Amino acid sequence: MTTPVETSHSRVHAIFARWTTFSYQYALWVLLAALLIAIVSGIYVSRNLGMNTDTAEMLSEDLPFRVNLKRYNESFPQDIDTLLIVLNAPTPEQVRVATENLAARLKQDSSNFYDVYSPRVDDFTARNGLLYQSIPELERITDSLAAAQPLITRISRDPSLAAFTDVLTSAVDELNKGRSIELRPVLKGVNATLEARLNGSPRALSWQTMFSGEAQKNTYQELIIIKPRLDFSQLFPAEQSIAALHAAAESVGITEDGPVRLRITGEVALAEEELNSSLRGMEYAGIITFVLVGVVLFFAMRNGGLILNVLVCLLMGLILTATFATAVVGHLNLISIAFAVLYIGLGADFAIHFLLRYREVLENNHSPAEAIHISGGDAGAALTACTVTNAIGFYAFMPTDYSGVAELGIISGTGMIISLLVTLVIGPALLRYLPKKTAAKPATKSSVGKVLEFSLKWHKATYAVTLVATVGALAILPQVRFDYNLLNMQDPKGGAVQTFRELLAEPDLSPWHIAVLANNPQETETLAKRLADLPEVNKVVTVLDFVPEQQEEKFSLIQEMALTIGPIAATPPPQTRITSDAILAEQYKALRELVVALERFVANHPEHPSAATVSALRSTLAHLFTQLDKVSNDEKSKLLYTIEDDLLAMLPLALQSLRTATEATVFDEGDLPVAFKDRWxxxxxxxxxxxxxxxxxxxxxxxxxxxxxxxxxAPHAIGVPVISLEAGEAVVQAFVQAFSLALIGVVVILLVLLRSIKYTLLVLLPLLLSSLFTAAFTILLDVPFNFANIIALPLLLGLGIDSSLHMVYRSINNELVSEVLIHTSTARAIFYSALTALVDFASLIFSSHLGTASMGILLTVGLAFTLICTLIILPALLRAPAAGVKANA
Structure with a gap:
């Protein structure tokens, strides 16, 4: 008696058998039409498909944090889509001048930059910076300037190495006589500058740090915040602006071999660098994948014609899917561009199943026309079921808040339908001409089937291992996590990432802070106090903090400082020097006298607090004389003049800065610069x-x-930490919602197609097990889900359903027991299609982009478990008594 399921199968089989036979009989017309459609579609796509790289558009505008972000951006538009320029130099004088010059140059380029702002380098800060110091600090600076005033006066009159050395000698002699002079900051600075020159890594002496009595640091840093003009129709929206930035830096003397180091970071630079490293990783992976996929297809097909058939179907499917994306969506985003990768992984599955079934029928001594009829019926029914379940899985992402993946869902879901049509229309037509030779029946079982026989022979062990693995995976499943840190996805060696991480270590410069909006000064004060009391908060900064306290007392100290300095002026050493034996002798004499004074002081005062500093400078000078004795007079003069520049070049800048700082005036919030105030x-x-x-x-x-x-x-708080957390949770929620909808839809479709709860469960079980094992391995491998690798889940869902559905469908349709099923073309097709996808994605593991690499790991592990669950566990579950069951295909 014929069952409803068998009747349904026979009808579907007949429809697809006639369909593929029609394509085979009218192959020439089908292929000509396909070629014409491909050409027209390719032209249409190339002219109309856009690229939207704005990541902000990938989540629904209705999400609360997007609403808060929109409100914040309307209030402070200069803070969005910015580049952060980090300038470093050996002295504060050098980095300040470089920052001033570069900022001024960039402000002239309105075609590439909307806004340019340097937070700590402007006229207001230069003039009123001392008012932000504490009173004890101002008193210390005043005392230090008073002690250094005689030295500054003498050097400013004659800024030469000989004069400077004479002043140091006199100061050391006075110290030797018992006078209380604090020389350690000066001597340490001179010693460090000389050592740097002799060691081949020269740096200038900072007089600004000496004036303040501080030790000179290795580097000083300033920032420039830039809002560039972005072109989101381009793959790299900020490419032109960043190129203009580098050109501007070079025009003001900031070069790679100069003392000032320029680095670029910020959200725009990070996005550009991430996209670049991701695409670069894809390029390398593509080369490796092309070779490996070719190898896999060779072992799967053993025929050049069949391999070419797979590739043509893939190419045609990609073109038609891209055409659909152009017509319906109009653009690709950084997520939906993955449709090509998804299509290769799943589209190849369609062609491989159909072609291997065709070859299997040929091997049973059928003619090509009969083989097309039989394989079209068998593969068509199974592929249609897979198409429906796959499409539902992808379409389930459409109603989620993750619009980036929603677009991927509609493109890839439709791509699966296109893949079915291409496989069953173009595939049979190509078989009319490729391959020409008829395959002979193989003498032995396939190697894949031989390996799979072990799981059936030891089926009890398979059940036991599966049970133990399932329990273990369930036990650690609660530890599955999502990494909200976007930096952890990027290439750690990228310049923008490294610079950004350095800034995170600076509490006052960290870009990772939360922004809160208040309506008035009173609310600002109240919120600041409440937020500052939170144990998780280090500090809260508002515009009110930029009006210093005790300004009158500080102003009095600054006036005293101005009197101490007096009308001192200094000129830098000349650009070109006159070299002569007399000048060289004068420099030698001055340096020798300084060494004698240093030795005399150490001999007379070995326990003096300055003795160690004096000894260090004496040793460095001895090293200098050793160097000078080895070279000619011309080289001696050149070396001494470079040392003179190192020691004195920053003096005029420091004096100018100091004079400007003593022009401070008492101010209130209304006096703050507009560019500064607008940011608060x-x-x-x-x-x-x-x-x-x-x-x-x-x-x-x-x-x-x-x-x-x-x-x-502050419920409406926004900022990078809030966006990272809320976006991550929105993504997780979107995938949970989508997978719930997909699972419900797939279950309903399977029940309709299979009309059996038992077989529906058998299709779903490998998918659920492989998903569970993959999730467990993300914990064991310490590869958490993130914004990049979570996109792999739709592919794993599609391949998981496809593989188990093919096995169950073939088992039902041909009434095969597992011992026979594992030796059919279906098992081989599942193995080789999964292996094709596996080598496709395994190459991503070696990408420098950590998000791409983690996607490769997740896909590789997931596909491996899909193979295990489908070809080892599922056949063991499908085992049935041999009696009364057909044992042939």
């Missing part, structure tokens, strides 16, 4: 509060604690 008090009346964390936000738990704590006080 918007035109719409809102006030910005910057909230900085106590903990390192590279830790996801710390990130969550910080954000949630601040949100309890």
């Amino acid at each position: 008090h918007s035109d719409t009346g809102g006030y910005r509060l910057a909230v900085y964390p106590v903990e390192d936000l590279n830790d996801n738990d710390a990130l969550r604690r910080f954000v949630r704590s601040v949100q309890q006080v």
